[in-house]
Amino acid sequence: MALSRGDTNMANRTLGTWMCGLLLGTVGLLLLPAHTAGTAQTPQPGLKPGYVGAAKCMSCHEVQAKGYKDSPHARAWDPRTPAAASACETCHGPGSGHIEDVGAKGRLRNFKKITPREASETCMTCHNREEHSQWQGSMHDARNVTCVNCHSVHTPKSETGQLKQETVTATCGQCHREKAAKIQRSSHMPVREGKMECTSCHNQHGSTNVRMLRAGNTVSEFCTSCHAEKRGPFLWDHPPARESCATCHDPHGSSNDRMLVARAPMLCQRCHVHRQHPASVYDANAVASKSSRLVGRACVNCHSNIHGSNHPSGQFFQR
Numbered sequence: 353m354a355l356s357r358g359d360t361n362m363a364n365r366t367l368g369t370w371m372c373g374l375l376l377g378t379v380g381l382l383l384l385p386a387h388t389a390g391t392a393q394t395p396q397p398g399l400k401p402g403y404v405g406a407a408k409c410m411s412c413h414e415v416q417a418k419g420y421k422d423s424p425h426a427r428a429w430d431p432r433t434p435a436a437a438s439a440c441e442t443c444h445g446p447g448s449g450h451i452e453d454v455g456a457k458g459r460l461r462n463f464k465k466i467t468p469r470e471a472s473e474t475c476m477t478c479h480n481r482e483e484h485s486q487w488q489g490s491m492h493d494a495r496n497v498t499c500v501n502c503h504s505v506h507t508p509k510s511e512t513g514q515l516k517q518e519t520v521t522a523t524c525g526q527c528h529r530e531k532a533a534k535i536q537r538s539s540h541m542p543v544r545e546g547k548m549e550c551t552s553c554h555n556q557h558g559s560t561n562v563r564m565l566r567a568g569n570t571v572s573e574f575c576t577s578c579h580a581e582k583r584g585p586f587l588w589d590h591p592p593a594r595e596s597c598a599t600c601h602d603p604h605g606s607s608n609d610r611m612l613v614a615r616a617p618m619l620c621q622r623c624h625v626h627r628q629h630p631a632s633v634y635d636a637n638a639v640a641s642k643s644s645r646l647v648g649r650a651c652v653n654c655h656s657n658i659h660g661s662n663h664p665s666g667q668f669f670q671r
């Protein structure tokens with residue numbers, strides 16, 4: 353049986369983070385003074401100068417300790433995790449200065465005080481492969497959004513992915529309220545059925561496409577990665593479909609059929625005004641006559657191959 357997409361991701365990720373754990377381990381080894389190098393063999397190198405070990409931190413910070421202990425970061429048997437490195441101090445930095453005087457500020461890395469970029473860099477020491485390889489320079493990175501705007505290491509609300517909110521949509525909705533609201537009325541069936549999320553289309557960690565889209569190099573290439581029959585090339589192209597599907601469809605949902613940004617004939621009239629047959633100016637009489645240009649699928653009653661046609665005489669997309 354073939355691996356599902358999720359499984360492949362997991363495999364890639366596992367390899368990616370494992371490699372990075374290995375790298376960190378090696379760096380750690382190199383940094384150790386010669387006389388303590390032997391301790392690097394043990395999974396808990398709590399004896400590094402300046403470090404105090406997780407047990408001490410946990411004795412005072414019960415809340416954080418609880419959230420951490422239940423998380424993948426605490427799996428000490430896994431060499432890629434913080435637990436296998438310096439536990440709490442992997443992310444917060446060496447703690448001896450802090451426990452000398454817990455009231456003194458700035459002796460540890462506090463994710464609420466450091467800049468967004470510094471926060472991201474801490475996480476990126478491990479999470480820098482595959483899914484995450486385009487983070488630097490992504491729109492989120494550029495706009496000072498950081499990992500900890502969406503993730504909570506100690507008090508996550510979601511069942512997977514350590515998110516700050518219960519669902520992906522709610523996490524994105526912290527900032528993109530309008531999009532999160534639209535998706536609820538979406539007629540994109542997979543989204544409505546809960547099989548698709550913001551993250552099915554966007555890689556919030558960065559991508560090479562516009563708008564952080566997961567596949568392709570343009571909006572249309574992205575959509576046709578699933579809707580292959582709309583990809584073309586067609587004998588007769590409808591230029592807007594080649595340019596961007598989002599000219600006519602709102603991928604976040606709309607209250608029109610087929611997620612159209614407007615319904616025909618208005619949609620078509622945005623561009624086609626002067627035509628041999630009336631394409632615009634519908635008065636009360638025309639409406640009352642129930643012209644086929646207005647009712648049902650309106651223009652698309654006749655121009656049914658609206659995305660492009662391969663029929664020799666399909667230049668008007670009627671066949």
Ligand code: HEC
Pocket residue numbers: 404405408409410411412413440441444446447448450451454455456457458459460461462
């Ligand atoms: C003796 C108890 C004690 C121990 C041990 C201890 N802490 Fe703290 N820590 C505190 C207290 C109390 C504060 C709150 C200080 C304040 O808000 O004024 C604090 C604050 C912090 C902060 C926020 C720091 C800041 O600059 O605002 C972090 C992060 C932290 N501790 C992590 C750790 C880690 C990691 C360890 C282990 C290396 C650790 N603590 C060990 C008592 C302790």
Ligand code: HEC
Pocket residue numbers: 406409410413416417420425434439440441442443444462463464500503504505506507
């Ligand atoms: C993977 C990195 C990471 C590890 C490991 C980690 N923390 Fe944190 N810590 C964070 C982040 C990020 C925050 C910001 C709040 C959040 O994400 O939940 C934080 C917040 C805190 C705070 C609150 C500081 C404040 O003033 O708001 C304390 C205290 C703390 N951590 C202690 C610990 C202790 C104790 C451990 C070990 C049991 C630990 N941390 C392990 C990343 C980490």
Ligand code: HEC
Pocket residue numbers: 365366369376424425430432433434437442443471474475476477478479499500503505511512513514
């Ligand atoms: C020392 C390496 C290391 C650091 C630093 C680190 N992580 Fe991780 N993280 C891991 C490993 C390893 C896993 C488990 C991955 C797996 O099982 O595939 C993980 C898992 C995760 C997960 C997935 C949790 C889940 O339930 O599947 C999230 C989210 C995450 N880390 C966020 C962060 C954030 C945010 C930071 C910075 C505050 C951070 N990590 C810092 C190594 C690290």
Ligand code: HEC
Pocket residue numbers: 361365472475476479483484487492497498499500501502503512513514515520523551556557
């Ligand atoms: C804009 C919000 C957002 C930002 C910013 C963000 N993430 Fe995520 N992250 C998510 C969401 C949503 C998921 C998917 C969770 C799920 O479906 O379980 C996720 C998944 C993950 C996972 C687990 C899945 C995987 O494939 O690796 C890790 C690890 C992770 N993020 C780390 C990070 C790190 C490190 C940063 C900062 C460099 C970061 N994230 C920034 C929202 C965000």
Ligand code: HEC
Pocket residue numbers: 491492495497501502520523524525526527528550551554556562563564565
């Ligand atoms: C902490 C706030 C915050 C959160 C949470 C957040 N974003 Fe963003 N996002 C931004 C900002 C700021 C921009 C920059 C453009 C703007 O102002 O709209 C942006 C831009 C984007 C863009 C446009 C990128 C481009 O190239 O134009 C996409 C797509 C996006 N976010 C998706 C998501 C998704 C998906 C999630 C949830 C996983 C999410 N965002 C969560 C703040 C956030």
Ligand code: HEC
Pocket residue numbers: 521524525528531532533535540543548549550551552553554563565571596598603604
């Ligand atoms: C079916 C795929 C799809 C889904 C699902 C989706 N998006 Fe988008 N999103 C797109 C496309 C395509 C664009 C580019 C539209 C354009 O170029 O006009 C976009 C653009 C954006 C933008 C930036 C442009 C703008 O209009 O401001 C943000 C922010 C964004 N999406 C956030 C989200 C959030 C948040 C969710 C989940 C609630 C989400 N998207 C779900 C496909 C999707």
Ligand code: HEC
Pocket residue numbers: 539540541542552553571574575576577578579597598601603609610611
């Ligand atoms: C991950 C795959 C995937 C991507 C990417 C995708 N779609 Fe879909 N889309 C589907 C599935 C599955 C359906 C529902 C099944 C069906 O009947 O074809 C659907 C349905 C639709 C529908 C019909 C909705 C209805 O009411 O019947 C439209 C229109 C549509 N998609 C447009 C787009 C556009 C525009 C994009 C790019 C922004 C896009 N899709 C990206 C998978 C995808």
Ligand code: HEC
Pocket residue numbers: 572575576579582583590592593594596597598599600601610612616649652656658659
């Ligand atoms: C000129 C406007 C326009 C553009 C651009 C456009 N569409 Fe459409 N699309 C429509 C109309 C109108 C319908 C409804 C057709 C009908 O009712 O038969 C539709 C229907 C659909 C459907 C559902 C019905 C079907 O034929 O499967 C899908 C899926 C779809 N479009 C995908 C796309 C994709 C992918 C792109 C980009 C390559 C795109 N559309 C670009 C106007 C457009």
Ligand code: HEC
Pocket residue numbers: 590591592599600616619620621622623624651652655658667668669
């Ligand atoms: C974003 C602008 C835009 C929208 C919206 C649009 N079209 Fe077009 N359409 C074009 C362009 C550009 C051409 C290329 C021919 C031209 O220059 O007139 C074209 C060509 C056509 C043709 C081929 C005849 C010709 O003049 O070459 C037909 C038929 C057509 N469109 C019907 C429709 C229908 C029906 C709709 C609504 C579902 C629609 N169009 C929506 C821009 C648009």
Ligand code: HEC
Pocket residue numbers: 617620621624626627628629630631632644645646650651652653654655668
């Ligand atoms: C009853 C069928 C029918 C309906 C409904 C219809 N058309 Fe047409 N259309 C045609 C035919 C047939 C042609 C071929 C050229 C001709 O004979 O005039 C055509 C040609 C066109 C052309 C290209 C020729 C030109 O005049 O430049 C455009 C653009 C066009 N239609 C747009 C539209 C729009 C927009 C609508 C909706 C307001 C629409 N059509 C509704 C049958 C229809």
